[in-house]
Amino acid sequence: MAQVDWKTPKAIQYRQTEVKRTKFRFTTNRPWTQQFAQQNRVGTRRKKVFVEPITDWSFFNGDRVEILVGKDKGKQGLVNYVVQERNWVMVEGLNCHYRSIGKKGDYPGMMLQSEAPLLVTSQVALLDPSDNKPTDVEWRYTEEGDKVRVSVRTGRIIPIPKLAEETKDYKTKRTYVEQEKDTTEDDLTRITFEPALKTFEMDIATKMGIEEDRVPLKTYWY
Amino acid sequence: MALPVTSSLVQTRAISTSATAYGKKNFRKFLMYGKRGTRQFKQQVKSDPTSEFHQMFSRGVRPVGELVGKKYEVIPEKIPELIVPDLEGFKLKPYVSYRVPDVVQGEFRPQDLFHAVYSQKIAEDFKAGKLDEEGRPLEPSEEEQLTPEVAKERALKIGSDRF
Numbered sequence: 001m002a003q004v005d006w007k008t009p010k011a012i013q014y015r016q017t018e019v020k021r022t023k024f025r026f027t028t029n030r031p032w033t034q035q036f037a038q039q040n041r042v043g044t045r046r047k048k049v050f051v052e053p054i055t056d057w058s059f060f061n062g063d064r065v066e067i068l069v070g071k072d073k074g075k076q077g078l079v080n081y082v083v084q085e086r087n088w089v090m091v092e093g094l095n096c097h098y099r100s101i102g103k104k105g106d107y108p109g110m111m112l113q114s115e116a117p118l119l120v121t122s123q124v125a126l127l128d129p130s131d132n133k134p135t136d137v138e139w140r141y142t143e144e145g146d147k148v149r150v151s152v153r154t155g156r157i158i159p160i161p162k163l164a165e166e167t168k169d170y171k172t173k174r175t176y177v178e179q180e181k182d183t184t185e186d187d188l189t190r191i192t193f194e195p196a197l198k199t200f201e202m203d204i205a206t207k208m209g210i211e212e213d214r215v216p217l218k219t220y221w222y
Numbered sequence: 223m224a225l226p227v228t229s230s231l232v233q234t235r236a237i238s239t240s241a242t243a244y245g246k247k248n249f250r251k252f253l254m255y256g257k258r259g260t261r262q263f264k265q266q267v268k269s270d271p272t273s274e275f276h277q278m279f280s281r282g283v284r285p286v287g288e289l290v291g292k293k294y295e296v297i298p299e300k301i302p303e304l305i306v307p308d309l310e311g312f313k314l315k316p317y318v319s320y321r322v323p324d325v326v327q328g329e330f331r332p333q334d335l336f337h338a339v340y341s342q343k344i345a346e347d348f349k350a351g352k353l354d355e356e357g358r359p360l361e362p363s364e365e366e367q368l369t370p371e372v373a374k375e376r377a378l379k380i381g382s383d384r385f
Contacts, residue, residue: 173320182319189325195338197365197373201382208305212379 001031001085025049026085028117051087052121056139058149059089059120062163064127066134067118070095076127078163080115088117089124130156339365 006019025046029035059065063079072094081090095116103109118124125134128151135151137158142148149158162172170176178184196203205212256264267275271289287296343363347353352360359366378385 170320176320178319178321179317181315181317183313183315183317183322184319185322187313187315188318188322193330195330195335197335197339197368199377199380199382199384201380201384202377204305205380207307210380212381214379214381215375216378216381 023048026083028081028083028088028090049086051085054087054120057084058126058137058139059124060160060164061166062161063158064129064132065089065091065124066127067091067094067123068125068134069118069123076132081117083117086117087120089120090115090117091124126151126158128154128156129158130154 001024002020002022004018004020008014008017010016021040023045024031024036024040025044026049027036027039029039059079059082061079061082064076065079066076067073075094077091077094079089080092082088083090093113093115095118096113097116098111098113100109100111126137126149127133128135130151131154135153137149138152139147140150142157149160150156151158165172198206204210259267267273270276284300284302286300287294289295343359343366344353347359347361354360374385
């Protein structure tokens, strides 16, 4: 991820340079939020966090996982939140700590339960649907050619949950509510093109009723 | 007694342009105007409408007329006329709904155009036996009678600069 603050104009007299920032501290705040901007404001330099590079990411929102370390070791839960930049996953209601906010004088403040992130590589494991036990997962291809997650121990396919399809606009594509400015399927897929032996300009001329009889003089290339 | 000149040193002067070439040329915080040329020369360039100076600051807009003496005369034919279709009853909207599955359409090639225009007639003629030994139609339709010259003439009539 790079935030380009200034780029020299694209012209022959300029040397192509950019003033940009590439090193960020990724947290549970998404990069477009105000909290992220505050954490990575101009002038802040944080120590580098070393993250194991994972080529095929296997954890999605709504996946059943088991926690392998900590207070909630052995407990199973659903994945709520994913932060791929840090290999993090937050499990709903598990691996929590309590914090109180708004403490003032005698008033003890309001107690909040907040989940702590778990590392995908070592602290969490996907469950095999056949026996509900933690397994290692690999991405393999089916006979039809689809890429699926497969449990290494049993070979059972672990399907991708429906919750993973959710975005800000819809829960699932099928349940999206069509708005005023959306083209519907019927209008989009209807073919209105009628092939005719005309160039684009000739076609427009017939449709607009433009008639031209003048034939241009012959031109020669030498 | 004058001594004979055995060797002569020809003094030459050179201007090093590498320093200026590698140096910073374009500052964004303050404007560096051009230093080269006399005031008269720079005024000449500014007033000449065909000079490169005007091309640099023009943004590529085509002129709508011509300078006749000191007056700028607008030529109506040079003003572009945008022909835009009437969108009355047009069903397509700016966005596409998420529900729509992907539409995969192959490229419309010249072979497909030929197929659309000529293939039906050819098939019918063949079945009815209206093709001669070489395969040419005995009752050619309007499109089949078209020669390359006539077709090109038709396309050129519109006046676009396609060909």
